[in-house]
Amino acid sequence: MKLFKCRICRDPYIGTNKPSHCPYCGAPQSYIVSAWGLEEDDDFELSELSRANLEHALMLENSNALFYRCAKEVSADEGLSLMFKALAKIEAEHASIIRKVLGLPRPTEIEDCRGRCHAWEQANLSEANDREKKAIDFYLKSAEEAVEPRVKEVFSALVEIEKTHLELLGSVAESLADLVRNHTI
Numbered sequence: 001m002k003l004f005k006c007r008i009c010r011d012p013y014i015g016t017n018k019p020s021h022c023p024y025c026g027a028p029q030s031y032i033v034s035a036w037g038l039e040e041d042d043d044f045e046l047s048e049l050s051r052a053n054l055e056h057a058l059m060l061e062n063s064n065a066l067f068y069r070c071a072k073e074v075s076a077d078e079g080l081s082l083m084f085k086a087l088a089k090i091e092a093e094h095a096s097i098i099r100k101v102l103g104l105p106r107p108t109e110i111e112d113c114r115g116r117c118h119a120w121e122q123a124n125l126s127e128a129n130d131r132e133k134k135a136i137d138f139y140l141k142s143a144e145e146a147v148e149p150r151v152k153e154v155f156s157a158l159v160e161i162e163k164t165h166l167e168l169l170g171s172v173a174e175s176l177a178d179l180v181r182n183h184t185i
């Protein structure tokens with residue numbers, strides 16, 4: 001057994017091998033390293049632009065986490081409900097990573113997710129798509145603008161992670177379309 005850590009969320013992982021993606025924040029394997037490596041230096045000043053970008057990113061991630069939590073609640077399909085649950089957990093983890101970079105405390109209350117999504121699964125799938133695309137665009141720009149290595153790395157990893165979400169949503173939408181097609185023929 002080995003002990004690894006994720007460079008993005010900094011969480012530890014115990015396993016025989018590195019996972020393909022961090023189970024907590026979804027970062028790809030390239031960000032997973034031995035836990036016994038050098039300690040990270042998080043003592044740096046944030047530029048005004050990075051601070052503003054991180055604050056906007058925190059708002060996006062909080063809103064997406066609430067949206068996915070709501071979508072999980074309203075999904076009648078167990079598979080879809082599990083997918084939305086997984087996405088809600090990962091986006092909440094992203095919010096927590098960003099909060100730490102900003103030096104903000106953990107929120108004390110869990111926000112109510114009711115009314116933060118549509119009542120219909122199909123509409124939630126399509127809104128999820130839009131939300132992920134918007135996040136990718138914003139994180140791409142923010143990674144480019146960041147001068148701090150840690151901020152650049154976090155935004156670059158977020159771009160990669162949100163792309164995997166988009167991929168997952170695309171394949172789920174395709175199999176749902178197949179299902180509908182097979183039922184109507």
Ligand SMILES: [Fe+2]
Binds near residue numbers: 061091094135158162
């Ligand atoms: Fe995210």
Ligand SMILES: [Fe+2]
Binds near residue numbers: 087162
């Ligand atoms: Fe995402």
Ligand SMILES: [Zn+2]
Binds near residue numbers: 009024
């Ligand atoms: Zn991670």
